[in-house]
Amino acid sequence: MTPAFEKLQKHLKQLPGLGYRSSERIALHLLVEKPDRLPALVAALEEAAKSVRRCTRCGNLAEEDLCGICGDERRDHGLVCVVEQVPDLVAIERSGAFRGVYHVLHGKLSPIHGVGPADLNLAALNDRIRGGTVRELILALSNDVEGEATCHYLTEHLPADSGVTATRIGFGLPSGGGVLYADSVTLKSALDGRRTYS
């Protein structure tokens, strides 16, 4: 195809979930099938890039100082779910299972990748804890070594007199998953996380 077409395809291919074929298909769609959609997409990209920023309280996406969740008075602001990334927050929101608020760390501790406490959104979390409204921190971090290290760091650095409880989300078999198909780490988590059955 043409150089500009190939350049566009290259940029599309860098997006998550898009490969050679799907990026080619989207480029053809925007240039041949529905060229009227291209300016609208460009405008939406530019508008989002200009107006979307981080919530100053929790690190979620926002267009004002506070995101829609931090600004919602009907949510429980004493219950703070700590997640690694915004997509984790989106996944929990989609489940509809949580009515508290969030704190996005924008990463997890990883000495191997050079990510230390200073690289995470921890100062804002400390401010929130010192503010006194936080009652419980639900650590919804990954079930891996780095997630574990981050949980450990967070609980170690909780001020002793803050009165904040730290909990960690449950690990085990996913919904619909059988023991036969679970990997050994999941099975270990599931056994460690067993509860009295009544």
Place this chain on the structure above:
Amino acid sequence: MTPAFEKLQKHLKQLPGLGYRSSERIALHLLVEKPDRLPALVAALEEAAKSVRRCTRCGNLAEEDLCGICGDERRDHGLVCVVEQVPDLVAIERSGAFRGVYHVLHGKLSPIHGVGPADLNLAALNDRIRGGTVRELILALSNDVEGEATCHYLTEHLPADSGVTATRIGFGLPSGGGVLYADSVTLKSALDGRRTYS
């Protein structure tokens, strides 16, 4: 999420192959994970929209008057493969099985959808045939009623003295496909298209 985020997601979801989850993932990628990729993508989209147009000879994507294929002197310009859309051309090019040139109709005849001969890229095809270099038209149109009608129209309207042969690509079992799994229309095409086996 925020209004600008949702608007961007809505525009991404209109692209072929992207659904709710994949468009959300791409929007988060461009706004949170790799915000530096967004301006580059916008620039590539704008550049492609500005510089990509139709080849005046065959209707393929081009940045000059002629596309890369029409401008390639090493290809056989007497052998013209007629396709419905640019993606069909891309698929045939990818197969590496064809060294002639193309003609893109940008559609097929469909009275039900109000597509008549005037809506197809036929004037340029007639110019090429009258030009005298065309030896064979390979009709690589769909194996359906509309593709059939378009083939019929094209062969009916070939000037009797042009000396151009019209052929149609073969239909039948796809590579790796068994008789058991083929639908009845494919099996009918395969039986109709049988050849002497030697």
